[in-house]
Amino acid sequence: MQALLALIPALPLAGFLILALFGGRLGRRGVSIVGVGSVGASALVAILAAIGFLTAPPAGGALTQRLWTWWSVGGLAPGIAFTLDPLAIVFTLVVTVVGFLIHLYSIEYLAGDDGYARFFACMNLFVSSMLILVLADNLPLLYLGWEGVGLCSYLLIGFWYRDPANGRAARKAFLVTRIGDTAMAIGLFLLFRHLGTLQIAEVMNRATTAWPVGAPLATAAALLLLGGAIGKSAQLPLQTWLPDAMAGPTPVSALIHAATMVTAGVYLIARTHALFLLSPAAMTVVALVGALTLLLAGCSALVQTDIKRVLAYSTISQIGYMFLALGVGAWSAAILHFMTHAFFKALLFLGAGAVILALHHEQEIARMGGLRRSLPVVFWTFLIGGASLAALPLVTSGFYSKDAILWAAWNAPHGGRVLWAAGLAGALLTALYTFRLIFRVFFGEERTTVTHRPTWVIALPLVVLAGLATIGGFVETPHTLGGVTLFSRFLQGTFGVAGGHAEAVGAGHGAELALQILAAIVSLGGVWLAYRLFLRRPETLARWRGARAGAALRRFWLGGWGFDELYDRVLVRPFEWTARVSRGDFIDSFYTGLARTLGGLHGALAATQNGRVRFYVAGIAIGAILAIAIMVFT
Amino acid sequence: MPLEHALLLAGALFAIGLAGVLARRNLFFILMSIEIMLNAAGLAFVTAGAHWGGPDGQVMFIFILAVAAAEVAVGLALLLRFYHARRTVDADAADRLRG
Amino acid sequence: MTAVAYISGAVALLASLLAVTRRNAVHGALYLVLSLLAVALVFFALGAPFVAALEVIVYAGAIMVLFVFVVMMLNLGRVSEAQESVWLSPRSWTGPVLLALVLGAELAWVLARGAAAGPARPAVGVKAVGAALFGPYALAVEVASFLLLAALVGVFHIGYRATEDETDAVGAPESRGGVED
Numbered sequence: 001m002q003a004l005l006a007l008i009p010a011l012p013l014a015g016f017l018i019l020a021l022f023g024g025r026l027g028r029r030g031v032s033i034v035g036v037g038s039v040g041a042s043a044l045v046a047i048l049a050a051i052g053f054l055t056a057p058p059a060g061g062a063l064t065q066r067l068w069t070w071w072s073v074g075g076l077a078p079g080i081a082f083t084l085d086p087l088a089i090v091f092t093l094v095v096t097v098v099g100f101l102i103h104l105y106s107i108e109y110l111a112g113d114d115g116y117a118r119f120f121a122c123m124n125l126f127v128s129s130m131l132i133l134v135l136a137d138n139l140p141l142l143y144l145g146w147e148g149v150g151l152c153s154y155l156l157i158g159f160w161y162r163d164p165a166n167g168r169a170a171r172k173a174f175l176v177t178r179i180g181d182t183a184m185a186i187g188l189f190l191l192f193r194h195l196g197t198l199q200i201a202e203v204m205n206r207a208t209t210a211w212p213v214g215a216p217l218a219t220a221a222a223l224l225l226l227g228g229a230i231g232k233s234a235q236l237p238l239q240t241w242l243p244d245a246m247a248g249p250t251p252v253s254a255l256i257h258a259a260t261m262v263t264a265g266v267y268l269i270a271r272t273h274a275l276f277l278l279s280p281a282a283m284t285v286v287a288l289v290g291a292l293t294l295l296l297a298g299c300s301a302l303v304q305t306d307i308k309r310v311l312a313y314s315t316i317s318q319i320g321y322m323f324l325a326l327g328v329g330a331w332s333a334a335i336l337h338f339m340t341h342a343f344f345k346a347l348l349f350l351g352a353g354a355v356i357l358a359l360h361h362e363q364e365i366a367r368m369g370g371l372r373r374s375l376p377v378v379f380w381t382f383l384i385g386g387a388s389l390a391a392l393p394l395v396t397s398g399f400y401s402k403d404a405i406l407w408a409a410w411n412a413p414h415g416g417r418v419l420w421a422a423g424l425a426g427a428l429l430t431a432l433y434t435f436r437l438i439f440r441v442f443f444g445e446e447r448t449t450v451t452h453r454p455t456w457v458i459a460l461p462l463v464v465l466a467g468l469a470t471i472g473g474f475v476e477t478p479h480t481l482g483g484v485t486l487f488s489r490f491l492q493g494t495f496g497v498a499g500g501h502a503e504a505v506g507a508g509h510g511a512e513l514a515l516q517i518l519a520a521i522v523s524l525g526g527v528w529l530a531y532r533l534f535l536r537r538p539e540t541l542a543r544w545r546g547a548r549a550g551a552a553l554r555r556f557w558l559g560g561w562g563f564d565e566l567y568d569r570v571l572v573r574p575f576e577w578t579a580r581v582s583r584g585d586f587i588d589s590f591y592t593g594l595a596r597t598l599g600g601l602h603g604a605l606a607a608t609q610n611g612r613v614r615f616y617v618a619g620i621a622i623g624a625i626l627a628i629a630i631m632v633f634t
Numbered sequence: 635m636p637l638e639h640a641l642l643l644a645g646a647l648f649a650i651g652l653a654g655v656l657a658r659r660n661l662f663f664i665l666m667s668i669e670i671m672l673n674a675a676g677l678a679f680v681t682a683g684a685h686w687g688g689p690d691g692q693v694m695f696i697f698i699l700a701v702a703a704a705e706v707a708v709g710l711a712l713l714l715r716f717y718h719a720r721r722t723v724d725a726d727a728a729d730r731l732r733g
Numbered sequence: 734m735t736a737v738a739y740i741s742g743a744v745a746l747l748a749s750l751l752a753v754t755r756r757n758a759v760h761g762a763l764y765l766v767l768s769l770l771a772v773a774l775v776f777f778a779l780g781a782p783f784v785a786a787l788e789v790i791v792y793a794g795a796i797m798v799l800f801v802f803v804v805m806m807l808n809l810g811r812v813s814e815a816q817e818s819v820w821l822s823p824r825s826w827t828g829p830v831l832l833a834l835v836l837g838a839e840l841a842w843v844l845a846r847g848a849a850a851g852p853a854r855p856a857v858g859v860k861a862v863g864a865a866l867f868g869p870y871a872l873a874v875e876v877a878s879f880l881l882l883a884a885l886v887g888v889f890h891i892g893y894r895a896t897e898d899e900t901d902a903v904g905a906p907e908s909r910g911g912v913e914d
Contacts (some may be wrong), residue, residue: 611729645840654753656829704884
């Protein structure tokens with residue numbers, strides 16, 4: 001079983017190599033088989049490994065496979081080594097299974113594109129890098145996977161490279177995440193400097209023994225790693241790249257910018273949770289970041305007009321929930337939400353892609369409508385996904401994961417009630433914008449007619465994901481609804497007992513039930529409010545939009561709370577000014593001056609070649625005068 | 635007439651011819667100015683020959699005469715070709731070697 | 734004799750100046766003829782009667798006639814005069830006059846070292862010139878005849894198609910000095 005571990009990232013990597021080198025020669029069928037098959041095979045191996053892990057749990061709680069030593073410099077010798085523990089199993093299964101479904105979907109989505117092989121090559125590389133990231137047993141290897149997914153994100157956002165706007169979006173994503181990556185690298189330096197190792201398990205051990213709770217070094221390291229997580233997961237203040245990343249093809253948005261890559265930050269914090277536990281200050285920052293982000297993104301999602309941007313802001317908001325959970329120490333709740341979010345968000349994106357494809361690449365909500373009759377499969381699966389996102393009670397997986405987070409926030413030691421209130425407000429916003437989207441797109445009159453009906457290649461992943469989005473939550477239900485704790489007990493292998501579902505103490509059961517009912521009311525209320533505002537009486541909305549304050553607020557939220565503008569003014573423009581000024585610095589001006597002087601001399605000499613005989617005769621005359629003068633006077 | 639004065643006359647005529655070549659744009663006048671210069675050179679030769687008392691100066695003048703005749707003939711033929719091609723006798727119009 | 738020589742010298746200078754500054758080509762040619770005749774007188778005064786005759790017959794009588802002939806053949810007339818009044822601005826004379834003055838001054842400096850009035854020289858007659866031409870300068874005479882032959886053939890070749898229509902396809906004519914209506 002151990003020997004199989006390396007296969008999991010190796011199979012998609014092989015797929016990438018084959019497609020990159022021979023993709024042009026394989027033909028559509030060949031590319032599809034290699035591209036989708038490699039991820040499918042990896043999923044199979046992952047399932048086998050998971051079954052093996054569950055049936056025969058290894059000693060020490062983790063399977064490790066070491067391939068070779070990567071490099072060895074000055075006391076640091078990380079190896080290419082993979083570790084499988086419960087956390088890694090969850091992430092691996094999600095990445096490979098959801099990835100496989102999305103790859104399958106892409107066969108039809110990108111059917112007519114001439115970059116078909118390139119697409120699957122980049123997607124395979126991405127899956128491979130993500131798997132390296134989650135299976136890595138040391139931090140440099142994790143960083144390798146981290147950078148790999150960043151590279152693939154850049155390649156795939158700018159997939160349709162002929163449009164320069166896509167290139168700009170890709171560069172923006174890369175640069176903003178780079179800021180986070182630099183913080184993370186400095187964090188790694190700090191850890192190595194003070195702890196002497198970068199093997200993850202070792203680092204956690206040494207940190208807990210060397211640093212007391214609240215140690216400044218621990219806080220610094222945790223905050224730096226948090227910086228990396230913020231960049232990659234598009235949280236405040238580095239969230240500006242994700243809405244623009246929707247320029248890439250929809251399967252890319254589904255896989256990279258919803259289900260997997262953006263959750264790498266969540267994985268990082270979960271993986272190094274021991275370090276974060278040493279620093280309550282850092283945990284508070286994590287929770288605050290999560291709470292603020294979920295509110296901010298929720299407001300922005302409410303006014304977006306592009307179907308993919310709504311889902312992008314929604315992703316930012318939901319990852320805010322995961323950060324909130326991590327910040328209050330509810331590790332398994334965060335991972336549960338990651339899993340359910342991967343299912344329903346991927347489903348929503350794939351459904352949106354089906355709509356876009358059916359309407360011949362139309363992405364504006366204002367031009368959609370009434371699609372529930374023309375695209376029934378898409379409608380029902382989208383509805384299931386949206387219900388899960390809005391956390392409709394009892395029947396959706398989102399309900400259980402969000403409830404776990406809210407309950408954990410309520411019980412958090414510092415400011416837990418405020419965090420809970422933020423989460424609840426976010427739930428209202430979530431339900432509101434989700435059903436705004438559903439009502440606008442699928443109800444009402446049809447504004448653009450359907451030109452391309454999706455086939456089974458698109459419908460199958462939608463249906464499978466819809467099923468997962470429905471039943472995925474049943475692995476972890478609260479006490480009041482069955483008390484299933486499969487998930488948290490499985491993750492105890494990584495997080496220990498403390499990461500499990502917070503046990504209600506004494507009268508806590510009643511409080512828990514009350515909070516659940518409140519959350520259910522809020523989400524249903526959000527649905528009803530959306531129904532009133534967007535379906536029944538759109539004139540109310542038009543009136544608000546017409547008012548000056550309303551319009552200004554709408555513009556503010558549409559632009560993502562002005563962050564792009566702020567960064568442009570504070571960072572981008574001074575940088576461009578500096579670059580422009582330094583283009584004419586004195587070293588450059590020496591060389592350009594040299595060139596210009598020579599050019600001037602050339603011009604002067606060229607002017608003497610004017611083809612006029614009288615001019616040349618004048619030259620002869622002057623020469624004669626000079627010659628005589630020399631002869632006579634010397 | 636003293637030698638130097640005749641030579642001075644030749645030099646002055648030469649200078650006048652040079653001014654004419656440089657200043658005029660009409661090809662005819664350029665050719666005429668060249669004739670003045672040639673004539674001045676011939677005058678110088680004859681003067682020198684008279685100074686030395688031999689026929690050499692005059693012989694040289696005869697050769698100059700032959701050269702001038704040939705040059706005028708060819709020059710005027712070229713002028714005629716130029717005029718037929720460009721419809722003008724402006725010397726500055728012949729600037730296709732410009733570059 | 735010396736008075737004749739000085740007067741002819743002055744006439745030659747004046748006539749050359751006038752020849753160079755005329756607007757009408759025929760006027761210029763005629764003034765040039767005058768200058769050449771004056772120089773012929775100077776030759777005579779220097780004791781070279783043969784070349785004086787040659788100057789009149791060949792230079793003034795053949796070469797300048799050829800000039801006048803071509804000028805009249807092209808018949809540029811009033812258009813050309815109008816052109817010349819544009820081209821002969823005082824500004825276009827400054828450079829050439831300057832150069833000519835400098836050159837003239839240099840030549841004057843070189844040539845005018847002591848101006849002693851020499852003795853009246855014996856004339857070098859035709860016989861002496863002829864003996865020189867058939868004697869030491871025989872080869873040069875042959876070369877001169879080559880030159881004339883070459884000029885003849887060349888002119889024949891150049892001028893052969895000059896009468897046919899041969900407008901230059903590339904260059905637009907800058908001025909239309911055409912046939913006067």
